[in-house]
Amino acid sequence: MIAMLALVAACNNSSSNDSTTDTSASSSASDPSSNPDYSKGIKLVTTNDCLGCHKIDEKLTGPAYQDVANKYKNTDENVKMLAGKIIAGGSGNWGTVPMTPHPALAEGDAEQMVKYILLLRTNK
């Protein structure tokens, strides 16, 4: 929990100098939707084809995003690893159906989407 707060504070510091930094850092610990990574990531997920195969809380062609978030810890390593799979495609972790590759996606955008997905963890 302390590490989470530190991470959020560090993000805010590097991205902006607005005066709401303190309040947003403390509220995002309990409410993920107030985390800037959440709103940026959800925008990218909804403007790409992701939701054709993924739902937040139910398996579709791909696993529910909540299940993905419960499986992987929200670490830099996992964000990079999962972003790589979104771009290159992946299979074998959730079943036999592969995820199509997304070669046109920028790495930063893919990472931003993963950061949003990993905020959906329900196993605290």
Ligand code: HEC
């Ligand atoms: C054609 C259907 C399809 C589309 C479109 C799709 N996915 Fe997937 N996704 C899958 C399937 C199937 C899996 C499970 C693959 C596996 O078993 O490793 C998956 C797995 C994942 C995983 C977990 C990967 C792992 O190794 O555990 C993430 C994260 C993910 N998708 C994010 C996204 C995002 C973000 C987008 C939009 C850019 C997207 N997906 C678009 C079908 C899709």
